[in-house]
Amino acid sequence: DEMCEIVLRSAKILNVEIEKQAAFEIGKRSRRTPRIANHLLKRVRDFAEVGGDGRITLDVSKDALLKLGIDHLGLDTVDRKILECMIDRYKGGPV
Helix, strand or coil: CHHHHHHHHHHHHCCCCECHHHHHHHHHCCCCCHHHHHHHHHHHHHHHHHHCCCCECHHHHHHHHHHHCCCCCCCCHHHHHHHHHHHHHHCCCCC
């Protein structure tokens, strides 16, 4: 809920119209980090402006995050490669 409020506040500052469900989705995938939430908001805003009418809806946010390679846990391609390396090279042990 706190991350959703941060996204809604940032959207207001950026003068972007956003649905609460979309703000919640962006906040959920930001790994509880406001800096990441603001970054994702700006990227999703770009998708909304180019591919839609500028409004960030739940569908627009999910589609944008999918295209950006951000999964439901907030992990991107680089994060997954780091985890794979830890599993493969270090057998999941301490690194």
